[in-house]
Amino acid sequence: MELLSRNVAALWIILLEFLLRSVAEEEVLMNTKTETSDLKWTTYSRSKPEWEEISGLDEDNNSVRTYQICQTDGASSHWLRSKLIERRGASQVYVELLFTMIECSSRNTHHRSCKETFNLYYYQSDTDDATATHPAWMENPYIKVDTVAADHLLRKGGEKKSNVKTLRLGPLTKRGIYLAFQAQGACMALLSVRVFFKKCPALTRSLSVFPETVPRSLVQEAVGQCVANAAQPGPNPRPPKMFCGEDGQWVDQPTTTCTCLPGFEASHGELECRACPLGHFKMGSGPGPCSVCPDSSHSGEMGSASCVCRPGFYRAPTDSPDTPCTRPPSSPRSPVPQVNDTSLTLEWSEPLDSGGRTDLTYSVECRMCSAPGGSCMPCGDGVNYRPSQTGIQGRRVSIWGLRPHTTYSFTVMALNGVSPLSQQGPAGETINITTSPNVPVLVSGLRKGTATESSLTLHWNTPTQSHYRILQYQLRYCEKERGSEENSCHFMESNNNEVVLSDLRRATQYEVQVRARTLAGYGSFSQAVVFRTLPDEDDSSSPLLVTGILIAMGMLLLIIVIGAAIYCIRKQSHFKDPEMSDKNGQYLMGQGVKVYIDPFTYEDPNEAVREFAKEIDVSCVKIEEVIGAGEFGEVCRGRLRIPGKKENYVAIKTLKGGYTDKQRRDFLSEASIMGQFQHPNIIHLEGIITASCPVMILTEFMENGALDSFLRLNDGQFTPIQLVGMLRGIASGMKYLSEMSYVHRDLAARNILVNSNLVCKVSDFGLSRFLQENSSDPTYTSSLGGKIPIRWTAPEAIAFRKFTSASDVWSYGIVMWEVMSFGERPYWDMSNQDVINAIEQDYRLPPPPDCPTFLHQLMLDCWQKERTARPRFSNIVSALDKLIRNPASLKITAQEGAGPSHPLLDQRSPLTPSSCGTVGDWLRAIKMERYEENFLQAGYTSMQLLAHITTEDLLRLGITLAGHQKKILSSIEALGIQNKTPGNVLY
Known part of the structure; x- marks a missing residue:
């Protein structure tokens, strides 16, 4: 009843603590x-x-x-x-x-x-x-x-x-x-x-106390300490940590190793450590409860780490403190001797009381007496025991080497692990015997006659004494290398002093002993002599040895010939270029290069994560601010500081709470893919955090973010040669991926990241979006079903889901168009179905304004309907390198109106004052709607007031980007609103 009341009280405390925790x-x-x-x-x-x-x-x-x-x-x-x-x-x-x-x-x-x-x-x-x-x-x-x-x-x-x-x-x-x-x-x-x-309010959880914490970012790390009578194991323990969310609520469970000290157990839902009551103990730190003292032991006070044995009971040095106390066994029962002249066999029954242990052994003590009932002394080293004199596991021992016509006293003692601790000594049972006056003879002179690969002929000396008759000889022979292994020793009897040992192993050493049997019984074995069957170690002329050497040389020659043939075949096949394709994420392996391994081919995808991604301790990461949102959760900027390395900024993708196992696998699959790539134009994986919540993926931090938004923000700010440099970096990264047999399937400017040095890196290797069939995102939704980025995807990939490196080349052509148009949306406001129909009718995107002719031709090459006609990424890299070395060719631009056109693609309808009713309409038409409030607050409420606007006016309006100034002034000029004011010059 008392235990039930304690449990109910503990549940109420846990419930109250949870309710308090949920209120910020x-x-x-x-x-x-x-x-x-x-x-x-x-x-x-x-x-x-x-x-x-x-x-x-x-x-x-x-x-x-x-x-x-x-x-x-x-x-x-x-x-x-x-x-x-x-x-x-x-x-x-x-x-x-x-x-x-x-x-x-x-x-x-x-x-x-x-x-x-x-x-x-x-x-x-x-x-x-x-x-x-x-x-x-x-x-x-x-x-x-x-x-x-x-x-x-x-x-x-x-x-x-x-x-x-x-x-x-x-x-x-x-x-x-x-x-x-x-x-x-x-x-x-x-x-x-x-x-x-x-x-976040002060909190006690998991035997850790955390102070009141103010969140200063998405999640604020709070450092706590263990509750009273609790500590962290190890020489360099790390303090407990927990994260305070931006909403003032604690995030998930704390990262702590606090455990109750020995003699204390967790209570009230791990809010405190309580001392073990009398009669209970807890021997180590850990989460377990106190235990009742083992049999025959007790604890003298509360908070005991062990229980002491009661008088007469002990624990062996090898016993753990949580085992029952035991005592020595009682004496063996009913020893039975069998005397054979000067040898003895003793057998006995087990004790009535084993002392509560299973490690029971026996020992035999031998004493030689001057006469029955007289004084006795230890037998000495001349007496032999089989299997041994001490530590006997069975209940039988053979003893030989006794003197004839002598009285002996043998005591059989039972022992266990606590017998040495008892002051009374081991209990034993004693018997007395007297040996026979007849003494068997010893045999000597054991020698080899002849030897073959499987037999030995042996001889020994015949004893010369004539007062007894030798009835038989017994030989004992064992393989020397196998020692005392079972079945390694054999026995053979002989009626004379010669014997042939057969069925032996070739080139093997044998230890041989011999003894004689008389009416007094068997004597002792002679000293062991070693003999060896043929061939001997120095006999290299054996025909079998020569044959073996010849066979080995022939096998070696055959292996060399086969190896050379395989090498030639592989050398020829190295130049073959098998088409790379995938089906449900399965990729054909390339030859001669490192090949990408799909993490979903692993039986356990978590194994791929462990193989390709490095686990980072959460204490090394500090989240500073949220910079965006991803498919699985928020994207943050933070700092990574690994001991011994320089601190650096990282991008952190977090997995939002309430995820399923499948969502967790899909989230981490990007890390197991990214971790296989090492290239200056591929986003670098720093590591993952899976041992705490939230689960995170850490990559290098790219200061300028996604390429499409970066270009739109800096419209007109880069020269053609700078844009070509960006395109060259993207092509180099895709060349590396194609050589790894990896097909990206979602190559677009939004998935290219830019650092502070304008280096472009391919990113977004998550495959989950292609595995799900429901989506509200117009970028990926197709009327054909499934999720495909229609505007960036090759026709065969849309129609047949055939994604290859060639389909990535098509997507790269769209990326080129995005870059040269400073982030313009491909195909403008056309619907996805209109895009599919236009491509099917062989219409292609026109060159962006001021686009070099060479680059637009390269785009058209990437958009070849037959995928085999498209260039490879290695060809694209070479072409861009030539262009960079010859920048004069970038001055040749496409002529207005040149090339095929089509109403579907002609989305750039001319602006007129009548088509722009208000300043807001005009700004939206030129995609500068972000400045609408600036114009209206400054008093530009009608189109006629724009006639005399200057660069200085734009600066006062807060329009500081030179590219945006140029676009606005050019649009005013195109509208026919002439500005004659001096100084209206951009540069």
């Missing part, structure tokens, strides 16, 4: 409800009305300071900014807004200018330096959080209900932030603003 703690940075005086926030407005601070009552009728505004126009320049809010080390904060808003239909205002939303921004600063004019009242430099819409609107006669919105801000890096509210035509009241951040 909050620390408030600002709460306007608690302010007792005016807030005095900064307001800005180009026109009336503006934000007004007033006193009001909250839902509990408490006096609070609020801000309200009720606009009659749709202007978006009505701003309200808070004072500096210090973040206190938090990397992200939450803003809880309580506000009311009047429904537009209930107001007497123009319907289009009325809005039921407002914008929330924030601005980071290390000093409290905000003024009425700084920072500027526009989105840049503020960072927009969200456009906040009301869930409940106030209307005439309706319910008065406020809105509550909670928004997240981050990542934060500076001392504090200013909050800014921008009205957009709303009539609203901002009742309260609460700014807070979440932190």
